[in-house]
Amino acid sequence: MNLMGLSRRRFVGLAAGVAATATLVDVGGVGTASAADARAWKGAMSxxxxxxxxxxxGFTVEGSGVKVSLAEGxxxxxxxxxxRRFHYEIDSLRAGDIHGWTNDDKVAEGYESNYLSGxxxxxxxxxxxxxxxxxLYPNELVVVRDILxxxxxxxxxxxDxxxxxxxxxxxxxxxxHPRLKGVARKIRGWNDGPGNAGVGAIDAFDPRRRRTARAFQRRVS
Known part of the structure; x- marks a missing residue:
């Protein structure tokens, strides 16, 4: 990622926050939420x-030295x-870039409760x-779609x-869930196998992978 691209993405993200300063507040370090809409999440489940x-x-993201707190397993x-794929294929992660589990129960959208469960x-x-x-730039979006x-x-x-x-x-x-267990098992196999085949050996721009990603997006959208 060149410095011009990095600067633009930094500008876009920060500008979004600055433009909404009058109505936005930082929530538990995991996002930006409307002060009027933020609410405490109730219940024992996310x-x-x-x-x-x-x-x-706390787990260290491979290759970055950056840590994130998550549910074990x-x-x-x-x-x-x-x-890891974001770090290797989109842009290098730095301290403070990634947030996982939090005990701050204020959420702007229900899906933010999932941080509470790691x-x-x-x-x-x-x-x-x-x-x-x-x-996101188009090439960054290609990587995200390939990951999904x-x-x-x-x-x-x-x-989405x-x-x-x-x-x-x-x-x-x-x-x-069996599918979650199966995907996790596949990733562990990549990590433990020769050459760490799951990260660093992937070409998200391979035409076959892009066709598969487009078909998958149509199916789940």
Whole structure:
């Protein structure tokens, strides 16, 4: 990623926050929410059916030195794979770029409750806040679509939501779901196998992968 591209994306994200300063407040370090709309999440489960956590384990995103707190097990395996691909294929992650579990129960949208269970994360939420869309370059969007396709719908991206949040990635299935377990097992196999085949060996722009990603997007949209 060249410096001009990085500067533009930084500008877009920050400008979205500055333009809404009168009505937006930072919520628990995981996003930007309307002060009027932010509310406390009630209940013992997050919106995607995961139990809320009192604490979560910090994991290091491979190659970055950046840590993120997530629910242990399959959720962490899958979300860390997303973060690694972002780091290697979109832009290098830096300190403060990625947020996972939080105990701040204030949410602007129901899907933000998934941070409370450690089953979601936000990558650069101040750049890509709630309600802001169209911030990714086309080549970055190709990588995001390839990730979603590769993970067989186990991950949802906030850019596809009615009220978008392009920094947001969440687990779509409940704990122990067979498809979640299968995808996590596949990722662990890549990580443990020769050459770490799942990260760094992927070409999201391969024509076959792009056709598959477009077909997957049509199917789930």
């Amino acid at each position: 919106a995607n059916g995961w139990p809320l956590l009192d604490k979560a384990v 399959d959720a962490a395996t899958v979300l860390l794979h997303v973060a 089953s979601a994360m936000a990558i650069r939420p101040l750049w890509y806040p709630v309600g802001s869309a169209g911030n 396709t590769e993970l067989d719908g186990v991950i949802a991206w906030g850019g 939501f009615t009220t978008p949040k392009e920094s947001h990635f969440e687990i779509t299935l409940t704990p122990g």
